[in-house]
Amino acid sequence: MSAQHIINRSWLFVQAICISANFQKIPQIWREALRQPSNDEVNRDTMAPKVAKWFTPPKGRLKLNVDGAFKMTTNEAGGGGILRDHKGNMSCAFAKPYYHLKPSLAAEEFELRDGLLMCCNKGITEVQVETDSLNLLQIVTGQLPCLWDLACILHEIAMTIKEVQAEISHIPRESNQVADCLADFAYSCVHLTIWDSWADLPNIVKPPYRFDKVGSPPNSPSLFCTSP
Numbered sequence: 001m002s003a004q005h006i007i008n009r010s011w012l013f014v015q016a017i018c019i020s021a022n023f024q025k026i027p028q029i030w031r032e033a034l035r036q037p038s039n040d041e042v043n044r045d046t047m048a049p050k051v052a053k054w055f056t057p058p059k060g061r062l063k064l065n066v067d068g069a070f071k072m073t074t075n076e077a078g079g080g081g082i083l084r085d086h087k088g089n090m091s092c093a094f095a096k097p098y099y100h101l102k103p104s105l106a107a108e109e110f111e112l113r114d115g116l117l118m119c120c121n122k123g124i125t126e127v128q129v130e131t132d133s134l135n136l137l138q139i140v141t142g143q144l145p146c147l148w149d150l151a152c153i154l155h156e157i158a159m160t161i162k163e164v165q166a167e168i169s170h171i172p173r174e175s176n177q178v179a180d181c182l183a184d185f186a187y188s189c190v191h192l193t194i195w196d197s198w199a200d201l202p203n204i205v206k207p208p209y210r211f212d213k214v215g216s217p218p219n220s221p222s223l224f225c226t227s228p
Contacts, residue, residue: 067179068107079111080182
C-alpha cells in the first residue's frame with residue numbers, strides 16, 4: 001500500500017475508535033498526527049468509516065468470488081474462488097497453482113476462467129462474479145486491451161461468460177478475503193483442488209468465510225492470510 005493509503009486506513013480506525021468510545025470529537029493531536037484538517041462542525045455520523053464487507057447475492061442466484069496471486073520473488077502463481085448462495089453457504093470452492101506465468105494479471109485471468117468453468121461443469125447459470133482486480137474487469141469488458149499472449153484465455157472467458165450468463169463486477173480487496181486466502185493457499189497445491197463442503201476448507205480460509213456468512217467484516221484485511 002502507498003503511504004497515503006496507510007494514512008487513510010489509520011484515519012478510519014481512529015474514527016471507529018472514537019465512535020465506539022463515544023468521544024465528542026476526535027482529539028486534535030490525533031488529527032495533526034494524521035494530517036487531517038480540523039472541523040468541529042463535522043457531523044459525527046458523516047465521520048463513520050465505511051466498512052468493506054462481502055454481500056450475499058439475491059435469493060435464487062449464486063455469487064462467485066475469485067482472486068489470483070503472484071510472487072515476484074519466486075515466480076509462483078495461484079488462483080482461487082468460491083461459489084456461495086444468498087445465505088452465504090458455500091456451494092463449492094477451488095484453488096489451483098499456475099506454473100510458468102510471468103505477469104500477475106495472467107493469474108487473474110486463469111482463475112476467472114477456472115471459476116467460470118467450475119460453474120459451467122456444475123450446470124450453474126446466472127452467476128454474479130466479483131473480483132478485486134480492476135484491470136481484469138476492464139480487460140474482460142473491453143475497456144482495456146488484452147496482452148496478445150493472453151488472448152486465447154480471454155476468448156475462453158468470454159465464451160464461458162455467455163454460457164453461464166455471468167455478470168462481473170469489481171469489489172475492494174477487503175470484501176474478497178475468502179477468495180484471496182484460497183489464492184494464497186494455491187501456492188501449496190500441486191494441482192487443481194476443489195471443495196464441496198466448507199468444513200473441508202483450509203484453515204486459513206475458514207475464519208473469513210465465517211465472517212462473510214454472518215455479514216461481519218474481518219477485523220483486519222490481512223489478519224487471516226499469510227503466504228506459506
